[in-house]
Amino acid sequence: MTLKELALHLKLSPTTVSRALNGYPEVNAETRRRVMDAAKALNYAPNLMAQKLATGRARAVGHVLPLADHQMINPIFAEFVTGASDVYSAAGYDMVLRAVPREQEMDTYRAMAERRAVDGFIVHGPLVDDQRMPVLRKLGLPTIIHGRTNSMEADQLYLDVDNREAFERATQLLIGLGHRRIALLNGLETMAFARMRREGFEAAMTGAGLPIDEDLMSSAEMTETYGYTMASHWLDRPNRPTALIASSILTAMGMLRAVQDRGLVLGQDVSIVTHDDDMSFLRNEGEVPLFTCTHSSIRAAGRRCAEMMLHLVTKGPERVTSELWTCDLVQGRSTGPAP
Amino acid sequence: MTLKELALHLKLSPTTVSRALNGYPEVNAETRRRVMDAAKALNYAPNLMAQKLATGRARAVGHVLPLADHQMINPIFAEFVTGASDVYSAAGYDMVLRAVPREQEMDTYRAMAERRAVDGFIVHGPLVDDQRMPVLRKLGLPTIIHGRTNSMEADQLYLDVDNREAFERATQLLIGLGHRRIALLNGLETMAFARMRREGFEAAMTGAGLPIDEDLMSSAEMTETYGYTMASHWLDRPNRPTALIASSILTAMGMLRAVQDRGLVLGQDVSIVTHDDDMSFLRNEGEVPLFTCTHSSIRAAGRRCAEMMLHLVTKGPERVTSELWTCDLVQGRSTGPAP
DNA sequence: GCCTTAATTCAAAGCGGTTTGGGGAGCAGA
DNA sequence: TCTGCTCCCCAAACCGCTTTGAATTAAGGC
Numbered sequence: 001m002t003l004k005e006l007a008l009h010l011k012l013s014p015t016t017v018s019r020a021l022n023g024y025p026e027v028n029a030e031t032r033r034r035v036m037d038a039a040k041a042l043n044y045a046p047n048l049m050a051q052k053l054a055t056g057r058a059r060a061v062g063h064v065l066p067l068a069d070h071q072m073i074n075p076i077f078a079e080f081v082t083g084a085s086d087v088y089s090a091a092g093y094d095m096v097l098r099a100v101p102r103e104q105e106m107d108t109y110r111a112m113a114e115r116r117a118v119d120g121f122i123v124h125g126p127l128v129d130d131q132r133m134p135v136l137r138k139l140g141l142p143t144i145i146h147g148r149t150n151s152m153e154a155d156q157l158y159l160d161v162d163n164r165e166a167f168e169r170a171t172q173l174l175i176g177l178g179h180r181r182i183a184l185l186n187g188l189e190t191m192a193f194a195r196m197r198r199e200g201f202e203a204a205m206t207g208a209g210l211p212i213d214e215d216l217m218s219s220a221e222m223t224e225t226y227g228y229t230m231a232s233h234w235l236d237r238p239n240r241p242t243a244l245i246a247s248s249i250l251t252a253m254g255m256l257r258a259v260q261d262r263g264l265v266l267g268q269d270v271s272i273v274t275h276d277d278d279m280s281f282l283r284n285e286g287e288v289p290l291f292t293c294t295h296s297s298i299r300a301a302g303r304r305c306a307e308m309m310l311h312l313v314t315k316g317p318e319r320v321t322s323e324l325w326t327c328d329l330v331q332g333r334s335t336g337p338a339p
Numbered sequence: 340m341t342l343k344e345l346a347l348h349l350k351l352s353p354t355t356v357s358r359a360l361n362g363y364p365e366v367n368a369e370t371r372r373r374v375m376d377a378a379k380a381l382n383y384a385p386n387l388m389a390q391k392l393a394t395g396r397a398r399a400v401g402h403v404l405p406l407a408d409h410q411m412i413n414p415i416f417a418e419f420v421t422g423a424s425d426v427y428s429a430a431g432y433d434m435v436l437r438a439v440p441r442e443q444e445m446d447t448y449r450a451m452a453e454r455r456a457v458d459g460f461i462v463h464g465p466l467v468d469d470q471r472m473p474v475l476r477k478l479g480l481p482t483i484i485h486g487r488t489n490s491m492e493a494d495q496l497y498l499d500v501d502n503r504e505a506f507e508r509a510t511q512l513l514i515g516l517g518h519r520r521i522a523l524l525n526g527l528e529t530m531a532f533a534r535m536r537r538e539g540f541e542a543a544m545t546g547a548g549l550p551i552d553e554d555l556m557s558s559a560e561m562t563e564t565y566g567y568t569m570a571s572h573w574l575d576r577p578n579r580p581t582a583l584i585a586s587s588i589l590t591a592m593g594m595l596r597a598v599q600d601r602g603l604v605l606g607q608d609v610s611i612v613t614h615d616d617d618m619s620f621l622r623n624e625g626e627v628p629l630f631t632c633t634h635s636s637i638r639a640a641g642r643r644c645a646e647m648m649l650h651l652v653t654k655g656p657e658r659v660t661s662e663l664w665t666c667d668l669v670q671g672r673s674t675g676p677a678p
Numbered sequence: 679g680c681c682t683t684a685a686t687t688c689a690a691a692g693c694g695g696t697t698t699g700g701g702g703a704g705c706a707g708a
Numbered sequence: 709t710c711t712g713c714t715c716c717c718c719a720a721a722c723c724g725c726t727t728t729g730a731a732t733t734a735a736g737g738c
Contacts, residue, residue, distance in 0.1 A: 012687080013689075019727095053693050054693055058387075065421070074618075075618075075620050078420075096436075097436050099428060100425070114384040223622065253563070260600070279413075351717080351718090353694090354718060355716080370717085394695085
């Protein structure tokens, strides 16, 4: 069933039918009703491609996910993407998703833009000195960064969590409990967010006059195994840290396993603070949750980014501004006074 | 830059340019080279929408993810989707992703099909008595199920893991170690895969003349918390089970936490066998991995499904058949003789 | 009653490609 | 020389929708 056929059936011109269907004012109310009814009855649905070609708008936004070697990043993307996709779906937009190796990323962005496959991009996982920024800028499509980086232009739109402040606060909480030897198990510090978290940590430490011990700082993909391995390593030191900070609840789980392996008691012998992305499959639940954490829903971020993008492509760049979210600091059972 | 402009520039007709670019034989080799060079030099890329409209093929495949209340299912989708997306990207296909509430799922499939937004569907998370099957069948688009269900037609293409056999084998392994009281922490048994796992478990138990204790079987979303809660419950029983079977490495992690909480030793006081989807962020690593498990990569499944789909839409349904994969049974440190 | 203006509707021209149905040139065979 | 093929290339139709510009009719103003 095409528009033309429908028009023929109604003894109207395609023009009128199209307008009736798309809510244009210059069509008689009665006529519109007839058209609507017929469309429903005959099960008419406009051909997406034709619509896109005619309007020049793709009604889709692109997400390209770097397929890293260790692709820990995935569950976070997944969570974000579900949030975003939900918003798109409700607005009749599509999400087109491409997972490509890092080295093909630029080409992918370029290809999608040149071929008009999407109306805009949401960029994931910004790096320190991220090379993608100038390229994206040149493509000229609306772009929103989930996160921030030093290499983006001042007017670049983004949505980020204040990672620096969050980790400063988390560290201060531990310091306030009397901890002096605090280890930071950070995410990959090529990622912008990890860099900022480290800054927050260091600010709190030096702010309290505590030394920064490079041996108590480590940075890698945030897997459970990694949390277990590094925590084990630290806890077996002669002068072991009394508190650990994790960048993800996954690494925190690994840390906890290491703690329990050694017969130590969480929140007593060792305290743990983690960042919690509120991932649906790994909830930090309970009246008093297991982990004390800085908390920010990644899915909510996905939703919000999608909303910003839709606003951007439908109503223009006015009135859409970057957002910097503050994390909640949630008290759990994993922290206590330093032994 | 449009095809017409490029043609004008080359003093050729759009026809010839199009053919040259798309590798049709009826064009002089020298001409083709000229066209190719010019296209590259002028940075020409065909407009996707126009191409899709003209050819009638969307060059995209649809994935609709049910947005359940408890959306544990996500990381698995994510993993699958990354695998699939990788294959699509390499072939110049797009993945269009929609996350919608269960009740809108059918409409979403219908809408995508009617509007020709995709060339085919890959269906996730088949249920027992899945209502989507007849609907999808009627839409007439190529469809591949990741999993199987009783409600699909005999000729329906699918890719599944032999869950029944895997869990039967896992159970037999425990029985062979002398375990008699074995608890099964299953996924949601509305899902077809969970149902089959249960069947495998029961077959092994009755096969060994062991009773099936409903109190030692539970079914829910496979979260860490759930694993912790149920394992705690079971381990605190007067006559506690000596072995636990988990449906996901996440629940297994929760179980382990419960075991450690009680000062019990894994593989000694309590044995655990789990299914491992080989998720990138939660690897069951080590020379001898932590968990004894039935193992099958969900990402590999995503890749294979995508390949099947591409074959289906480009070369037709001949020579593409359903696949039933057998899980590896991997020996880890989490199992030992019954105490 | 004539001129405006508003309300509806339509024919036709895109959007940017692909594909069908020739058609001219060059060459071998009769 | 004429016919019959290839080999290349082109004009034009088409994919299914949107949108521009104009036409038709009805209502309002004086």
